[in-house]
Amino acid sequence: MKILGIETSCDETAAAIVEDGRKLISNVVATSMHEHAKYGGIVPEIAARSHIESIIPVIEETMTKARLDWSQLDGIAVTYGAGLGGSLLVGVETAKSLAISKNLPLYPINHVEGHVYANFLTESEDDQYIFPKKQPEFPILALIVSGGHSQLVIFKNHFDYELLGQTSDDAIGEAFDKVGKILALPYPGGPNIEKAAKNGNPEKYKLPKARLDNKYDFSFSGLKTAVLRLAQSEAGKTYTFPSFELAGLLNEAQKADIAASFMHTSIETLVDKTLMAEKEFKPKTVVIAGGVAASPELRRQLTNSLRTNFQYPDFKLCTDNGAMIATLGCYKAMLKQPDIDPLKLGIEPNLSM
Numbered sequence: 121m122k123i124l125g126i127e128t129s130c131d132e133t134a135a136a137i138v139e140d141g142r143k144l145i146s147n148v149v150a151t152s153m154h155e156h157a158k159y160g161g162i163v164p165e166i167a168a169r170s171h172i173e174s175i176i177p178v179i180e181e182t183m184t185k186a187r188l189d190w191s192q193l194d195g196i197a198v199t200y201g202a203g204l205g206g207s208l209l210v211g212v213e214t215a216k217s218l219a220i221s222k223n224l225p226l227y228p229i230n231h232v233e234g235h236v237y238a239n240f241l242t243e244s245e246d247d248q249y250i251f252p253k254k255q256p257e258f259p260i261l262a263l264i265v266s267g268g269h270s271q272l273v274i275f276k277n278h279f280d281y282e283l284l285g286q287t288s289d290d291a292i293g294e295a296f297d298k299v300g301k302i303l304a305l306p307y308p309g310g311p312n313i314e315k316a317a318k319n320g321n322p323e324k325y326k327l328p329k330a331r332l333d334n335k336y337d338f339s340f341s342g343l344k345t346a347v348l349r350l351a352q353s354e355a356g357k358t359y360t361f362p363s364f365e366l367a368g369l370l371n372e373a374q375k376a377d378i379a380a381s382f383m384h385t386s387i388e389t390l391v392d393k394t395l396m397a398e399k400e401f402k403p404k405t406v407v408i409a410g411g412v413a414a415s416p417e418l419r420r421q422l423t424n425s426l427r428t429n430f431q432y433p434d435f436k437l438c439t440d441n442g443a444m445i446a447t448l449g450c451y452k453a454m455l456k457q458p459d460i461d462p463l464k465l466g467i468e469p470n471l472s473m
């Protein structure tokens with residue numbers, strides 16, 4: 121079973137071919153991040169235009185690298201939500217055209233569900249990837265942490281899952297990106313806060329953790345505001361001072377301590393809730409997924425505190441990619457989930473799990 125996965129929900133134009141839901145045959149990602157970085161965030165129009173330019177070359181390169189022709193594929197999987205409307209449209213319309221012209225079944229994929237499936241990849245002929253030794257076993261507790269989502273989900277089986285909790289405001293990756301902005305670090309915040317935090321003291325500042333009615337829900341906007349207030353007080357300014365000028369008044373040590381304290385508190389919040397869910401639901405495997413799953417601090421804290429078998433994807437498969445979409449597509453095809461009439465597939469920017 122070989123499936124082509126197409127992913128264009130945000131700024132990455134990505135395609136991949138996966139065999140039997142476990143073997144990565146080829147994986148190509150083109151990103152327009154360098155064009156967005158100077159604006160401090162993703163500009164939807166730039167992302168959509170870049171997808172239009174890149175989508176065909178990316179798919180062609182994926183097919184060439186796999187040394188397959190279209191008749192050897194068993195289907196196409198494409199992200200149809202959640203994501204930016206203009207970006208999603210490019211991937212979905214391309215996948216629909218290909219499904220019709222190559223006469224292949226089309227599987228619509230939920231982006232967030234897709235992230236979890238990066239954990240099912242265990243082999244490739246390409247030695248640039250580090251895979252888990254075996255596939256995760258159900259029930260699986262998944263912590264999904266990206267620029268758009270923070271969720272805890274328990275998967276009893278494929279396509280049979282329960283959402284335990286989610287963020288009531290900012291996603292964790294969004295909080296990293298916004299704190300990165302306060303500290304005038306390059307976009308995206310996640311990897312740059314990680315770098316800045318290396319020289320900082322994570323215990324220097326005590327930052328708040330939100331308490332919520334549903335113990336598995338998350339909230340990061342209070343933490344982000346606490347970081348802003350902290351930067352203002354360290355700079356000797358009040359809330360009326362322009363926030364984008366604050367970083368210029370902080371020295372490197374102050375910035376490193378703020379980055380380290382923020383990273384420590386935000387990651388500890390994720391870990392606390394994952395441990396609570398581990399205790400209550402007794403999963404066989406705990407996995408992490410999404411861009412923030414690339415955080416070495418998150419991997420370290422969970423490795424140290426979980427008792428259950430814990431797995432995570434290769435760094436390159438944490439941020440958006442086509443491999444995770446193709447992998448979930450394989451399970452849809454292998455487990456006889458219905459495909460969709462290409463003429464009936466539309467985008468769903470606000471799709472939830």
Ligand code: KG4
Binds near residue numbers: 267268308314410
């Ligand atoms: O999954 P993803 O590529 O896109 C979405 O679906 O949102 O995640 C992007 C997010 C960004 O917010 C970025 O700051 C964060 O992942 N990220 C990280 C790291 N690498 C990327 N956050 C913390 N530590 C990292 N090393």
Ligand code: ZN
Binds near residue numbers: 231235410411440
């Ligand atoms: Zn994503």
